[in-house]
Amino acid sequence: xxxxxxxxxxxxxxxxxxxxxxxxxxxxxxxxxxxxxxxxxxxxxxxxxxxxxxxxxxxxxxxxxxxxxxxxxxxxxxxxxxxxxxxxxxxxxxxxxxxxxxxxxxxxxxxxxxxxxxxxxxxxxxxxxxxxxxxxxxxxxxxxxxxxxxxxxxxxxxxxxxxxxxxxxxxxxxxxxxxxxxxxxxxxxxxxxxxxxxxxxxxxxxxxxxxxxxxxxxxxxxx
Numbered sequence: 513x514x515x516x517x518x519x520x521x522x523x524x525x526x527x528x529x530x531x532x533x534x535x536x537x538x539x540x541x542x543x544x545x546x547x548x549x550x551x552x553x554x555x556x557x558x559x560x561x562x563x564x565x566x567x568x569x570x571x572x573x574x575x576x577x578x579x580x581x582x583x584x585x586x587x588x589x590x591x592x593x594x595x596x597x598x599x600x601x602x603x604x605x606x607x608x609x610x611x612x613x614x615x616x617x618x619x620x621x622x623x624x625x626x627x628x629x630x631x632x633x634x635x636x637x638x639x640x641x642x643x644x645x646x647x648x649x650x651x652x653x654x655x656x657x658x659x660x661x662x663x664x665x666x667x668x669x670x671x672x673x674x675x676x677x678x679x680x681x682x683x684x685x686x687x688x689x690x691x692x693x694x695x696x697x698x699x700x701x702x703x704x705x706x707x708x709x710x711x712x713x714x715x716x717x718x719x720x721x722x723x724x725x726x727x728x729x730x731x732x733x734x735x
Contacts, residue, residue, distance in 0.1 A: 515629035515723035520544035522721050522729045523591045523625045529557050532584050534617040535571055536592025537564040537610040540627050544591045549574025561587060563617050564610040565678050581620070590621040594628050595640045595711070599735035601626070601720055602694040606643030606711030609668075609677050615709055615716075623718040630724050633732070637694055641666070641685040643711040644701060648674070651682050654706030661700055663688040681708055 520543035527533055527548065535545055545567060552558070552575055559579045562568035571578055592614055596604040603626060605611050618624045644665070646654045655665045663686040668675040674682050691697055698712040720732040
């Protein structure tokens, strides 16, 4: 947990007065939101857009000024986590179920700072099952088409029922093994009817900050 906190607090140092800030989702971002809340209490003035209902609720409790896309033109900086990050800063995201909103916010951001602990840094993506958000109607057919790409999809379940995203969709967690070409796989998945989006983030990360269990923090260099 200390490694996650260190990465999160390092990223928060980049937030300045007057910024519009994207708030990611997940256990590492939790520390970032709490740090932002502390700074807001000390006088920091920002606007924020959350990528999930969970992050929104935490931000509200901490007194962070939340807005919608109707209120702003662009997001200055987003801080978000990742389930995996490779040397080219390709990401797998969506373990927390918020991949669609996370990608919408990332796409609208001038800068995306990815924060993680060292366990999320990998040589190649794919050990973590790739989350794919799908429309509930006909999801079984969508699952078959996804499986034809060479994976073993598994419907995400919570409390004995299909897990629902904040958008009311299902998630298929798909084990592809090593993903040699993330961009190509991303595009092939998103061409399937019934797929909303998938957890491959290619070309979004501006910076990657990693916390280590020896209580150091390092900003990675892209290969």
